[in-house]
Structure formats: C-alpha cells, structure tokens
Amino acid sequence: MSYARILGTGSHLPERVLTNAELERMVETSDAWIRERTGIRERRIAAPGETTCDLAEPAARRALEAAGTAPEEVDLVVVATTTPDQVFPSTACLLQARLGLAGCPAFDVQAVCTGFIYALAVAERFVRDGASRRALVVGAETLSRIVDWSDRSTCVLFGDGAGAVVLGPDEETGILSTHLHADGRHEPCLTVPCGISRDQERLRREGPAIRMQGREVFKMAVRSLEALVDEALEANGLGRGDVDWLVPHQANHRIIEATARKLGLPMERVVLTVAEHGNTSAASIPLALDQAVRDGRIRRGELLLMEAFGAGFTWGACLARY
Numbered sequence: 001m002s003y004a005r006i007l008g009t010g011s012h013l014p015e016r017v018l019t020n021a022e023l024e025r026m027v028e029t030s031d032a033w034i035r036e037r038t039g040i041r042e043r044r045i046a047a048p049g050e051t052t053c054d055l056a057e058p059a060a061r062r063a064l065e066a067a068g069t070a071p072e073e074v075d076l077v078v079v080a081t082t083t084p085d086q087v088f089p090s091t092a093c094l095l096q097a098r099l100g101l102a103g104c105p106a107f108d109v110q111a112v113c114t115g116f117i118y119a120l121a122v123a124e125r126f127v128r129d130g131a132s133r134r135a136l137v138v139g140a141e142t143l144s145r146i147v148d149w150s151d152r153s154t155c156v157l158f159g160d161g162a163g164a165v166v167l168g169p170d171e172e173t174g175i176l177s178t179h180l181h182a183d184g185r186h187e188p189c190l191t192v193p194c195g196i197s198r199d200q201e202r203l204r205r206e207g208p209a210i211r212m213q214g215r216e217v218f219k220m221a222v223r224s225l226e227a228l229v230d231e232a233l234e235a236n237g238l239g240r241g242d243v244d245w246l247v248p249h250q251a252n253h254r255i256i257e258a259t260a261r262k263l264g265l266p267m268e269r270v271v272l273t274v275a276e277h278g279n280t281s282a283a284s285i286p287l288a289l290d291q292a293v294r295d296g297r298i299r300r301g302e303l304l305l306m307e308a309f310g311a312g313f314t315w316g317a318c319l320a321r322y
C-alpha cells in the first residue's frame with residue numbers, strides 16, 4: 001500500500017500586526033476579554049491590494065523548497081480558501097501560473113475553516129492512486145476582507161495568512177486516514193449571508209460580512225471535534241496517548257483545550273498559534289504545522305492529528321505520520 005506523505009511545509013504572513021489594543025479603539029472591547037474568551041493577542045492583516053494569492057505564493061515556494069521539489073515537478077495544485085482573489089479563475093489557477101506551471105490540474109476547495117483538511121483529503125487520494133507525484137496543497141485567506149469591523153463579536157477573531165504542504169508517495173508511511181463531515185442545516189449560525197448569486201443588493205449595500213452565533217458554534221465545535229477524535233483513533237486502531245501532536249484549527253484556545261483533553265494530550269503537545277494569528281480559517285492548520293516543523297518540535301516519524309470545525313457546518317480530521 002502506498003501513502004501520501006508530507007514532504008515539506010511552508011507559510012507566509014502579511015506584515016501588518018493588528019493588536020487587541022488597537023481593536024479597543026475601534027469597538028467596545030478589551031484586551032482582557034479577547035484574551036480570556038479566545039486566547040488571541042494579535043492577528044496579521046493583509047495590506048491594501050495584497051491578495052490571497054500574494055500570501056499563497058511565498059508559502060507555496062517555501063513548502064516546495066523544504067520538500068526539495070522544483071516548481072515544475074508539481075503535478076497538482078489544490079488551494080483551500082473562502083476568500084479567493086476573484087470569482088474566477090480559481091486562486092489555484094492563479095497560483096499555478098505564478099509558479100510557472102501549465103497543464104496539471106489546479107482547483108480551489110471551499111470548506112471554510114475545514115478547507116485545508118478537505119484539500120488534504122482530496123490531494124491524498126490523487127497521490128495514493130498514482131495520479132500525482134508532487135501535490136501542492138495550500139490554505140490561504142484574506143479573512144479581513146469579509147470582516148465587519150464594527151461588529152465586536154466577530155472582528156476581534158479573524159486574521160490573514162497562508163500555509164502550504166507538498167505531498168508525495170511513500171511506501172512506508174504518511175497520511176493514515178482522513179475524516180470529512182458536513183451538515184448544511186446550520187448555515188445561519190455562521191454565514192456571509194449574501195454573495196454573487198444571492199442578495200446582490202445587500203452585497204452592494206453592506207459588502208460581504210461574517211455573521212456568527214458564537215455560542216452555538218462553540219458548543220457544536222466542541223461536540224463534533226470530540227466525536228471526530230474517537231472516529232480518527234478508532235479507524236486506525238489507536239488509543240488516547242498514541243498521538244504525538246495535535247495541530248488544530250486555531251479558532252479559540254478553549255475549543256482546542258477541550259480537544260486536547262479528549263485526546264489525553266498535555267498542552268505542550270498542542271501546536272498553538274491562535275495568540276499571534278487569530279483565526280485564519282483554511283490557513284490556520286498549515287501555518288501551525290509549518291511553525292512547529294521549522295522550530296524543531298515536530299519530527300519525522302511522529303503522529304499528528306490535524307482537525308478543524310467551521311462554517312457549513314463542516315468538520316474534519318487527518319491522522320498523519322510526519
């Protein structure tokens with residue numbers, strides 16, 4: 001049996017740091033409330049004119065370099081994003097052109113905060129069945145473009161960034177399993193309620209803006225992620241304590257703590273970037289993964305659980321031996 005293995009990781013953040021202190025001057029909030037309820041201290045914001053693809057490209061190049069892969073070796077480009085540069089072409093096609101590639105398949109995956117797990121699951125199948133030998137999988141977002149900066153219940157949460165991995169075939173180990181779920185009945189809990197084909201009048205009036213019933217999302221996230229931990233472990237005949245690292249979607253440190261408890265993992269074994277990045281949606285897992293790989297925490301052969309929950313609702317996990 002052949003596996004898809006993570007050959008290299010990369011990430012990129014925009015320069016501008018937006019602190020909680022600055023948000024205190026924009027809406028009625030406090031640094032203490034944001035830290036206590038979410039764990040976030042600051043987040044990065046793309047410069048005017050800086051696009052999702054602008055963030056994706058350096059992340060992709062770093063992942064390729066780490067994997068020892070030349071751009072022309074890439075034979076599949078999958079970008080997970082909810083904030084594409086344009087309606088079309090896909091951000092994956094824009095990125096493909098920037099990398100000087102032509103001919104290989106390139107497409108976007110839209111599963112909001114679970115987007116990277118969905119993209120990884122799709123690319124893994126291409127690699128495992130021999131259709132791809134070097135798959136570039138990117139999570140990239142400019143969430144700041146769809147934030148209502150007058151809504152304190154959401155504007156303190158989100159940030160911009162990009163992360164990437166390169167997958168290639170390996171006979172011995174790699175991604176062990178992926179687990180994807182969705183339940184579209186919960187659309188009103190977390191939504192941008194207008195768009196290209198729905199309520200363009202509102203879109204023109206208000207612009208696209210995230211609306212969230214935070215408490216409902218929180219409860220569903222904790223419940224769904226706990227069930228997902230059981231599902232992923234059971235599928236591989238593993239138990240609590242077998243996982244070396246939790247690399248979670250970074251929405252809220254309290255949600256992450258609940259998942260770590262369920263896994264029986266101490267917080268030192270959890271890769272946490274929520275304090276510095278906030279919630280970067282599809283970018284948060286590959287950003288965290290790259291940080292922990294580059295600072296030497298995650299080592300070859302260790303078992304990682306990556307998981308996410310987001311709008312849709314969508315949720316998913318990937319168990320991988322790095």
Ligand code: UT7
Pocket residue numbers: 028029030033034037038113152153154156213214215216217218221251252255279281309310311
């Ligand atoms: O990644 C996609 C998935 N998204 C998530 O996973 C997010 C899940 N939800 C959450 O992380 C949390 O629900 C939030 C961080 C969004 C909110 O935390 P909470 O502990 O659930 O707070 P809450 O919404 O229940 O609000 C508590 C209070 C409210 O005031 P009252 O009604 O108790 O007087 C809010 O109006 O906090 C108030 N509040 C704020 N206060 C200061 C809400 N936002 C703020 C704020 N600053 N920014």
